């Protein structure tokens with residue numbers, strides 16, 4: 001089966017919302033990761049989502065080229081081709097894309113603020129003191145000269161928009177979408193600006209039948225160039241008021257998913273370090289439904305859930321989570337058997353004491369196959385936890 005069409009993807013999300021289950025969305029960086037994920041989805045007769053970060057795209061393009069758009073296209077095309085061998089539906093997604101001051105939306109906003117405050121915007125990109133004074137959240141980025149640092153990782157113009165354009169180009173030529181959904185994570189901005197930018201991007205997605213994932217609140221921890229390890233803990237929980245504001249900003253502009261935060265942290269921590277509060281999701285959903293009716297309930301996305309016990313995952317499924325990102329756990333699953341292969345067979349993978357090692361042991365396929373199978377096994381656990389096993393819509397939509 002080729003990659004899910006936009007209609008099939010929409011049917012997948014609707015079925016999950018209705019059936020109280022969610023799709024595992026695995027971050028991949030290589031062909032082995034892709035094959036491991038596909039194996040798991042097919043074995044468990046589950047539909048699913050495979051996603052690419054800008055860092056994965058950059059990596060896949062080659063370390064000399066470092067082109068996150070090119071590499072994302074390479075990975076997406078590989079998934080399109082490989083997925084055609086399996087009888088489940090797979091959707092393609094891009095993960096976190098945070099704006100920076102060099103992205104056009106923020107550039108325009110800075111320009112209008114400079115005009116309003118009657119100050120000049122220096123050509124070197126530094127931000128005048130008057131703008132910091134009017135917008136303390138910019139100052140929260142600590143080093144005023146390097147606001148660019150806090151708001152770095154600006155990838156909206158350089159990664160997200162080119163990928164949307166790539167899909168538009170393909171559609172115009174009668175080809176399928178490259179990706180079925182993208183994430184814009186403007187949660188590093190105040191909610192009003194976050195939603196302004198989310199509206200702008202959603203309007204670009206909708207004519208191309210692309211679903212947009214947005215985020216409000218902050219996912220703690222570290223991932224792919226985002227470092228929220230020292231963020232104020234109250235920001236890790238999205239308020240019901242914020243959830244209502246997200247609905248009001250985006251309703252009617254096209255289909256979107258929403259990563260509301262409920263204490264989630266990227267990375268992996270020892271038990272007890274992370275306090276997840278799934279009830280935050282329920283409170284937010286209740287507030288939105290109360291104001292706008294049943295149909296307003298969000299399709300929610302669960303980030304930063306590594307190490308979450310099954311009963312907490314199950315609780316979120318009842319509150320409208322339909323996608324859960326899986327990255328850290330499958331990164332570990334990938335590396336674990338490779339480490340064992342190397343440590344146990346160090347005299348086979350290395351040429352020690354004048355010996356010649358063993359070709360069969362240092363052939364990269366020897367350990368990448370182990371990694372692939374281990375990813376498939378870990379993904380199988382995620383799929384079971386999320387209750388999407390046995391529920392593929394392949395052949396039905």
Ligand SMILES: [Zn+2]
Nearest residue numbers: 219303304325
């Ligand atoms: Zn995330």
